[in-house]
Amino acid sequence: MIQLVDISKDFISDKVRVTAVKDVNLTINNGEVFGVIGYSGAGKSTLVRCINLLERPTKGKVLIDGIDLVQLKEKELRKYRQKIGMIFQQFNLLGSRTVFDNVAFPLKYRGISKEEIKERVLSLLELVGISDKVDAYPSQLSGGQKQRVAIARALATEPSILLCDEATSALDPQTTKSILKLLKEVNQKLGITIVIITHEMHVIKEICDRVAVMEGGNVVELNDAISIFSNPQAQITKDFINSTSNLSKMDELIEEKSSVVELEPGQRIWRLDFLGTEATKEPIIAEISSKYNINPSIIFANVDVISDTVLGSLIVLVTISEQAEEQVIEYLKEKQIKVEVIKYA
Amino acid sequence: MHSLMTQYTPNLLDYWPEFIKSIGETLQMLFLSGIYSFVIGLFLGTVMVVTRKGNILENVYIYRIIDSLVNLFRSIPFVILITALIPVTKLVVGTFIGVKGAIFPLIIGCTPFFIRQVDMALSDIDPGLIEAAQSMGLSPLGIIFRVYLKESIPGLARSTTITTVSLLGLTAMGGAVGGGGLGSFVIRYGHNRYYQDITYVSVIVILIFVTIIQFIGNIIIKKTSH
Numbered sequence: 028m029i030q031l032v033d034i035s036k037d038f039i040s041d042k043v044r045v046t047a048v049k050d051v052n053l054t055i056n057n058g059e060v061f062g063v064i065g066y067s068g069a070g071k072s073t074l075v076r077c078i079n080l081l082e083r084p085t086k087g088k089v090l091i092d093g094i095d096l097v098q099l100k101e102k103e104l105r106k107y108r109q110k111i112g113m114i115f116q117q118f119n120l121l122g123s124r125t126v127f128d129n130v131a132f133p134l135k136y137r138g139i140s141k142e143e144i145k146e147r148v149l150s151l152l153e154l155v156g157i158s159d160k161v162d163a164y165p166s167q168l169s170g171g172q173k174q175r176v177a178i179a180r181a182l183a184t185e186p187s188i189l190l191c192d193e194a195t196s197a198l199d200p201q202t203t204k205s206i207l208k209l210l211k212e213v214n215q216k217l218g219i220t221i222v223i224i225t226h227e228m229h230v231i232k233e234i235c236d237r238v239a240v241m242e243g244g245n246v247v248e249l250n251d252a253i254s255i256f257s258n259p260q261a262q263i264t265k266d267f268i269n270s271t272s273n274l275s276k277m278d279e280l281i282e283e284k285s286s287v288v289e290l291e292p293g294q295r296i297w298r299l300d301f302l303g304t305e306a307t308k309e310p311i312i313a314e315i316s317s318k319y320n321i322n323p324s325i326i327f328a329n330v331d332v333i334s335d336t337v338l339g340s341l342i343v344l345v346t347i348s349e350q351a352e353e354q355v356i357e358y359l360k361e362k363q364i365k366v367e368v369i370k371y372a
Numbered sequence: 373m374h375s376l377m378t379q380y381t382p383n384l385l386d387y388w389p390e391f392i393k394s395i396g397e398t399l400q401m402l403f404l405s406g407i408y409s410f411v412i413g414l415f416l417g418t419v420m421v422v423t424r425k426g427n428i429l430e431n432v433y434i435y436r437i438i439d440s441l442v443n444l445f446r447s448i449p450f451v452i453l454i455t456a457l458i459p460v461t462k463l464v465v466g467t468f469i470g471v472k473g474a475i476f477p478l479i480i481g482c483t484p485f486f487i488r489q490v491d492m493a494l495s496d497i498d499p500g501l502i503e504a505a506q507s508m509g510l511s512p513l514g515i516i517f518r519v520y521l522k523e524s525i526p527g528l529a530r531s532t533t534i535t536t537v538s539l540l541g542l543t544a545m546g547g548a549v550g551g552g553g554l555g556s557f558v559i560r561y562g563h564n565r566y567y568q569d570i571t572y573v574s575v576i577v578i579l580i581f582v583t584i585i586q587f588i589g590n591i592i593i594k595k596t597s598h
């Protein structure tokens with residue numbers, strides 16, 4: 028378990044003090060995939076680098092399984108660092124060494140026999156799916172392959188935590204997906220706690236169990252991934268979600284006064300948000316249609332799957348009286364469907 | 373061969389044994405001072421890089437001391453340095469003339485140049501690699517040997533090549549002030565007595581040396597770059 032207690036980090040550059048992280052309290056549980064999202068400069072990297080003390084916090088405690096790393100002597104700290112793997116946006120592979128030697132790198136000079144190193148390296152390369160590149164040099168690999176080597180290298184010392192600082196930001200969408208899948212596999216097969224920093228909501232969507240949203244050095248929102256997506260609280264979280272959702276197109280259309288959203292008197296545009304667990308079991312649209320005698324027509328729909336939960340959104344056009352509208356919204360609320368009236372005439 | 377030399381390089385033929393001896397002296401100065409400069413320069417250059425602000429063994433004082441010494445010695449022209457060093461040379465090696473007397477000032481003249489070269493080569497290492505090594509729990513010494521030095525072998529080979537060529541130049545200058553070697557040979561005969569054939573042949577010998585040094589350097593760079 029990782030516990031960050033009252034962590035702050037100040038930098039002083041050119042006599043100006045910059046507080047990169049402010050009084051952050053976070054607990055990351057064993058075996059979870061924890062995401063940290065925020066815009067550039069929010070303090071994500073600084074926060075995560077405090078976990079393995081690449082950055083020493085100005086104040087606060089960094090507890091790993093109850094032990095405060097800040098209090099440790101350099102030598103002991105180095106031992107703990109072997110239990111915390113890290114991968115980076117720029118891969119940081121050693122260019123003068125082959126794939127094999129890169130993965131073997133953290134194992135050398137540790138009293139581990141050559142045979143054991145070889146065995147471990149080869150099985151790691153198999154795990155990350157690049158057994159065929161054992162003797163290649165990093166310069167001969169694609170970005171995705173490099174990150175796979177970096178993951179194998181980070182796992183070589185059998186860590187219980189893996190820190191990923193924008194590990195997919197230099198990769199194309201397809202490769203990003205495959206790397207995220209690999210990380211998920213690592214998390215499930217080896218039970219490793221993963222902390223992922225990103226500025227892309229789809230990375231969170233893809234694999235995170237819980238998410239911290241950072242802004243200006245603070246954690247402004249902390250929740251499980253589904254709640255973050257289905258019920259965002261902070262404005263910045265909403266912005267992040269809108270930026271990935273197709274539904275934001277709707278707002279653009281309304282803003283542009285497009286003919287698609289031109290309404291006649293008595294017409295409304297609703298946005299319905301639902302979680303798959305309950306709502307998908309019942310024919311709700313058909314129900315409200317017969318019960319209140321309305322005929323919602325779907326303009327737009329979006330479905331996401333987050334941590335195996337369906338998160339759906341519908342944008343519908345209905346003709347309805349104000350009075351009936353209240354009732355329908357009430358009814359939908361009972362069914363755990365969030366309704367937002369985006370436009371009415 | 374003999375008749376060719378009588379025709380084109382008559383003076384060189386007269387001083388042939390001395391010519392061969394001079395080449396030997398030049399090589400001797402180059403190797404001895406080269407090895408010392410390499411070891412000392414590599415050590416101090418590395419210390420300089422790792423003690424620089426923000427690096428793994430940050431230490432402003434050590435950094436500033438080395439940096440200032442390097443700047444100081446680099447700014448003194450070698451002929452002046454060699455003269456100014458005479459008392460120290462005498463104290464250290466017992467004499468300030470001949471090959472023996474030349475080696476000490478050569479080391480002092482060459483090392484600062486090499487320190488700068490090492491500094492540049494090691495500073496080229498991506499800070500991300502250092503960070504990755506730190507995150508794996510490597511000690512500072514481990515990082516120095518396994519990342520800084522190992523990863524910059526091609527850069528260091530380049531630095532060594534450049535430094536060796538410039539050291540070759542210094543040995544010739546050392547010769548001018550009583551050091552022996554090809555430099556003093558050319559001054560004695562090519563310059564003072566105006567035996568042009570001696571000058572030109574010596575130039576060719578130096579060119580061959582430079583070519584060999586660069587050839588070896590390039591092979592190492594090629595073999596170690598991936």
Ligand SMILES: Nc1ncnc2c1ncn2[C@@H]1O[C@H](COP(=O)(O)OP(=O)(O)OP(=O)(O)O)[C@@H](O)[C@H]1O
Binds near residue numbers: 070
């Ligand atoms: N070594 C440093 N010296 C001075 N200021 C720093 C240093 N590292 C980070 N900062 C400052 O701290 C703040 C947070 O930086 P950080 O790198 O943690 O942000 P980030 O959220 O990771 O951003 P990005 O998405 O761009 O990587 C920024 O204002 C940055 O300028």
Ligand SMILES: [Mg+2]
Binds near residue numbers: 071072073192
């Ligand atoms: Mg960052």
